[in-house]
Amino acid sequence: MLISPVIIGIIVAALVLLWLIAVFNGLVALRNRVQNAWAQIDVQLKRRHDLIPNLVETVRGYMQHERSVFDAVTEARAQAIVAGSNIPVRTAAESALSGALGKLFAVAENYPQLLAVENFQILQEELTSTENRIAYARQCYNDEVMKYNTTQSTFPRNLFATLLGFSPASMFAGMDADRAEVQVRL
């Protein structure tokens, strides 16, 4: 029994098609993970915004003389909310908010009665956790982007990725404000 070249050609074509389908689906799954990770960062930033009024309310009574500290927090929060989806402004505002919050907790160390309040401890834990979550969400986003970009750009998928309509995603580059302080001389 002889297998004609036509049949072989059809089989090869079918295999290539199946492989392409698998590549496409895999890349779609990875892209969705990247988008989900990006959305997660936003969710956590929003969570931080929601926690702040509560914190300011708790702290206000104990820290009458430190108005400037929690005014900075409220202002940074307002700016971050106003910035909305304007990424560079938003990034700067969120970074300012992180700094203001750090200062507030540092100042709070001077108020032992405040530290003893259980509600404050819980709020502090929530905010610490939220800071962590933001950091982990960014880390997760970068990991997913790396996976997505590597999958796209390795041979032989790189031949088809652009054809199928995929383009590399960009990594989260960190806070611009933080980065400005570090200058590496080579």
Place this chain on the structure above:
Amino acid sequence: MLNAHPTGELTEPNASQRFEPRDRESFFAAQTRNRRATWRISVLCVLAATLMGIPLALIITPLLYGVALIIADAVNLFSPLPPEFWRQASEVPHFGRVAFDWLLQQKAADPQALAIGAAVMLLPGILFSLALWAAVNLIFRRSGTGGAVLALRAREPSPSELKELQLVDVVQEMAIAAGLPAPQVMLIDASGANAGIIGASPEDARLIVSRRLIEDLSRDELEGAVAHLIGSIGNGDLHISMRITAVFEACGLLVAVMNAPFGPQSRRILWQIVRYSLIRREGDPQEAALVADLLTRSAGLEVDDIDRFFDATGKKSRLRSIRNFIFFPIFFTNTAVKLLLWFFSWAVLGPLMGLLWHTRQYLADASAVQLTRDPDGLARALQKLNEEPGEIPGGNWASHLFLVRPRPSGSTFAANTQQRQMLAQAWAASATAASASMPGASSNFAAISRQLPELMRAAVAGDERAAARLRSLYQSVSAADPEFAAQFPNPDDLIAARKGDFEAISRLRAARPNPVALGQAGMQKDHTPSSPEAPSLVAFHASLKRRLKRLALLGAHIDPVARDRKAGIVILVFSLLLGPFALLAILLFLLLIAVMTLASLTFVVIWLAVIHKLFALAGSPSA
């Protein structure tokens, strides 16, 4: 090795080892390596399962044919089957014989007939076993493990308590880092410090944490521990674990199938399995209960209906002995199956699955480092948790899913951190108060809980110094914390009881309330250890040393554990000496299994022939 200190290496080998740049490995590389290792070992596992399947199928197939034959005979009695059917049926043993002659007497055979013979002898048994495994798998997957979690008596963490809130937060953080939905967190108030994941799928996953764990670990250690578990969920370990468990459960159910004609218990379980795997109902509580039963009590393996059936110690009637005689062959079959399953799960399949699970643990460790970027947290957590037996009462069936191996604690008392410190101080003080020959001042709680019973035994046996030490220990403990001291027997009563003082005995009995410890002991007795790791040569948990070594490669700053050369040599010599004997024992065992299998086969064939003849006799007058 760029900057190895030449001088340090000579004078202080330990110090140089510590600061020597290691060949680091990135966590992504470690993950890829361990994933590959899992694949390799799982191929071996499938091979081992096939190897076990051949004799198993040889035992089960004739029984299946027997059932088919009896049914056919019974049908034939009422509406005669066409002669074509019987002719076809008689071909079956013929092909089987061809295969056997080839195997045992090296008789040359037509390869095609041989292939058919092998298929005839093996295929029904293999298909039956696979169907059983698939059914168990299906039920596990569908109904989840919620019912079994109930057995752990876990509770939800309270959001108003800082430590428990912190745990929930850490779990959320790690889930975000892994890009997974956060699993439900459950706390158990057990005395051991341990944590694990339980569930049949990532959606069903629950994180089980003992209260002691969040007290003992700092935040970054807790992050490492939780990251390991979340990473494990993300790597799909729950599916793998369920498949492994299903293999062992299916083996147990095979025994139940053998027993089915003789006992109501086996019949009930089998009927439930068949019903739930065929009928699809969402969220059936009874199904969940069955899964819980299968998991926690290992329903299949525990069944001993057949022993009860043959156990004629109670009544001895002629009818009974005739019945026993008739059903005698099934005893061989049963024993052969049990021996086979035990041997393979202990020496072949179990160890392989243990090794497979090791690779999953290394993988989860590497994933944890990816999530936290802090190998030190996990390494310290592992070191801390391994110091003590992290026992989880009622969680034996899932012990491989826990962070460190839950060892049953030797101690019969529960203690929190403060109580431990106090006990350690009292222990040291009592050692100096007594004589120097006593076991020294050890601050390690595990060591104390081992030595304390010995001390009690010595005191009861009449050792005056031990008694004195016990008394001083008891006095200082009860002065510091009378509630805690109530867990220990009063030494005076112990000694008096030994001398036959009934009042002291009754006092001792009354003074043993300690519900936690008693409850745990009771649990262990009626929950036979049914985890997949129970009957295996290789533990399912990778050793701490190896895990730490791998974490050090990923960048953890831990002192490399000094290798004990002497112990290694001793083990080598012993294994060289005992190796041949072990090999001989294994061979003998395999021979025993083969003999049992053949005996079972022969008996079943004779038995079937007799039954067939009886049916033919019963059928002939009417025909």
